[in-house]
Amino acid sequence: MHIDGYLCEIKDVQIRDGLHILGGGPEAEPRVNLVLAVLRASQVWGGQANALPGLRAALAAHFGLVEKELLGEPGAPVKVPAELSDLVEGPSRSAADAIDLLEQLCRRAAEGMEERGWDVAAVPALVREVLGSELPDAVAVLEFACREVVPRLARTTDEIDHILRALNGGYVPAGPSGSPTRGLVNVLPTGRNFYSVDPKAIPSRLSWEVGQSLADSLIQRYLQDTGEYPKSVGLTVWGTSAMRTQGDDIAEILALLGCRPVWDDASRRVTGFEVVPLDELGRPRIDVTVRISGFFRDAFPHVVGLIDDAVRAVAELDEPVDLNYVRKHADEDTAEHGDRRRATARVFGSKPGAYGAGLLPLIDARNWRSDADLAEVYAVWGGYAYGRGLDGRAARGDMETAFKRIAVAAKNVDTREHDLVDADDYFQYHGGMVAMVRHLTGASPEAYVGDSAVPDQVKTRTLGEETHRVFRARVxxxxxxxxxxxxxxxxxxxxxxxxxxxxxxxxxxxxxxxxxxxxxxxxxxxxxxxxxxxxxxxxxxxxxxxxxxxxxxxxxxxxxxxxxxxxxxxxxxxxxxxxxxxxxx
Incomplete structure (x- = not known):
């Protein structure tokens, strides 16, 4: 990427403006910033994905530009329409410049609405003032902000009232969970007794689209870096992420294996999966080894079963082993020890009742010397197999066999509300996987981070790139x-x-x-x-x-x-x- 595009991408990263204070709703500039963060994504509303476009995407379309294309190659030269450059001062040579000009217009509109008290009646006139013309999509998005986003943010004060009500044994209103910056405004206001997803509806149809994009992006990045397909991918999966996204990670696993979910149309629940034929898939089936968190194990046992079923089904397909890496590896392991069930174990986690990856105490106590120490703890904590009939069986040897084949160690981030160095779990699970593979093979795997914070603009970066990005943008x-x-x-x-x-x-x-x-x-x-x-x-x-x-x-x-x-x-x-x-x- 051109240095100008990279710098503009860093500039465009959303970061937190401090810490949340219980019961404190945003006002003035913090409210403008938060509303802009929420409106950047297309909205899921009334049970419909993309019910409203993101504000910046709507403005881009008005000027004959496509936001997704601009973000895809920010350093590329772009002919910025005079209608846009006349409205906002600034460079207008590249895609990143165009994004910057559009962002300034979005901010101008949000600040104008803040001055008008977010009065919905003032939106059409404001849009004409800011853009110099009518723009129905921008009007619709800003009216949505006035009717839904700002009032819901104002009810952040409910948090203290509801906590006191709960402590008094009273009823706390229920509400959905998720990430408001991914277009899920219905999760606001906070302070409600949030419920999760229907576990049997994972992955959802929308997350299936995102998961396919994550899988394709990972494969393309590996092809770009190495010139070949990855034979095995290691993926870290958490329950909290599954709840926020309704199963992006699970969808990616199925997509890598060359399977697709099957849903019941009436209930929207997943009833199983079907295998995608090789000629339709257009690439080899990628083996996937999954390290699940203890919370995921407890909350989504049937999803563990779904992954296990898919792995075992793919391992038994009558296909060339150079196009089916799952079968290739399962056949090799079966030939070694004769146990097909062990040879198809791909989901590993902590022993039943335990949680975590075990590395934090080791790092905190400075009680380690080399990769061997880190790998030992990671294996002791995570060497338990899950799936049909396994239920946490001790399987360190099988885990190590699977990890020796990992070419890519991946972790997805689905929100910009936190990042890789906001919590210890990232380095414990993802970093621990890298250390484990390095110890077993003598070489580090490719370490990737899949970014689905904007679901229709999925990107895959190396762990080094993402760390540098977070360091410069926030740290x-x-x-x-x-x-x-x-x-x-x-x-x-x-x-x-x-x-x-x-x-x-x-x-x-x-x-x-x-x-x-x-x-x-x-x-x-x-x-x-x-x-x-x-x-x-x-x-x-x-x-x-x-x-x-x-x-x-x-x-x-x-x-x-x-x-x-x-x-x-x-x-x-x-x-x-x-x-x-x-x-x-």
Whole structure:
């Protein structure tokens, strides 16, 4: 990608403006920002997908542009219509420039509605004022914001009332779950007793479309990187993601295997699957090994059965093994030990009743030396097979056999409301898979991140690309750091946690470059404003950040640190240790 396009893509990334305060609804500029984030996606409304276009997509269409094409190749030269460039000042040479101009128009419209109190009657006149012409789609989207989005955000105050009602043994109104930035406005307002999806309706028809796109995007990226098809893909699957997306990950697994779900039209439930013929599929069937979370195991046992059934069905197809990698691998394992059931086990997780991947305590306690230690814990925690008749059977050997074949270790992100270094689970599950494969084979697999935050604009990036993207867009973004400073102790804690999770991903997958450690030192430790903030609000967070950076250097993850930087970090750590010890006495 051209550097201009890359920078504009980073600029277009949505990040959080601070932390949520219970019962506090957004007002003024924060409300404008949140409404714009919600309106960027096409809306699922009244049971209909794409009931309304995204606001930016509607504006793009008005000017003869296609938002999806602009985002697909942001560095490409584009002839920006004069009608657009006359309305908004700024460069107008590339697709990224066009996106920037459109985003400015969206913001101008949202700010205009904020000034008018989100009065629905004011929308048509505002659209004419902003665009200089009629635009029915933009009017419809902004009227939707006035009638649905803004009133639902205003009811964030319900959170405290409903918590108090629950503590008093009263009734808390129910509501659906999901991500409002994926077009699911009906999940608002928050503070309701949310219910999940119908487990037997996973994957939904909409998620099947997204899952196919994820599978195709992953395969195309691997072909681009290596020139061949991946023979086996390792995928991490969580229950929370399945609830938000209604099964994007499951749909991707079926698509990679060359299967498609079958639904009952009346109930919309999944009744089974059918195998896609090879001539229709147009590529080999990809073997898939799945590491599920404990929550997914508990919430979706029948989906585990569906995946298992699909794997076993594909393994028995009378097809050439060079076009059916599932059969190829199952035949090889059956020849080795004679147990076909073991040879088709592809779903692994924690033992029944256990949760997690086990790596966080190891990383936190600094109780590891090499990939062997990380892989040992990952295998001990995750070496249990699930499927028909398995139900958590100890199967470490079968897990390791499957992992040795993994060419791609993948994790999907379905929302921009959080990212890879917002929680430890990402590096524990995804990074742990990379470390496990590296230990077993001596080489790291390709590590990919599937991005379906905008369901109709799916992308696959390498883990390194996604880490760099998150680092530049959020981690060292002055706006994000300023937002954290508003939250005192908790804000400093979030900054320290971000450093910990970056370190964890580097320890497991090797994705943090030296310049990133230097930048963390400069922004989180040496920057006067951030340093003074943490020393005052949470000196333990600052000490933890400093200690973690020094550990990265000691372990060689930070391969060639600047000597002066290290000296300043050591001096800062000793100073903080002395201050905190003095406070304890």
């Amino acid at each position: 060292v973004n002055p706006r994000w750091m300023a937002a954290m400073r508003r939250h005192g102790y908790k804000g400093a804690f979030e900054m320290a946690a971000t450093v910990d999770y970056l370190f964890g991903y580097d320890a497991t997958a090797g994705v943090v470059d030296d310049w990133m450690y230097e930048k963390l030192s400069a922004e989180y430790v040496f920057d006067a404003e951030n340093r003074d903030f943490m020393k005052k609000s949470n000196p333990w967070a600052l000490r933890g950040i400093t200690e973690r950076l020094l550990e990265a250097a000691e372990r060689g993850l930070w391969a060639e640190p600047d000597a002066q930087t290290l000296e300043r970090l050591r001096a800062t750590y000793l100073e903080l240790e002395g201050d905190l010890e003095g406070d304890d006495q």
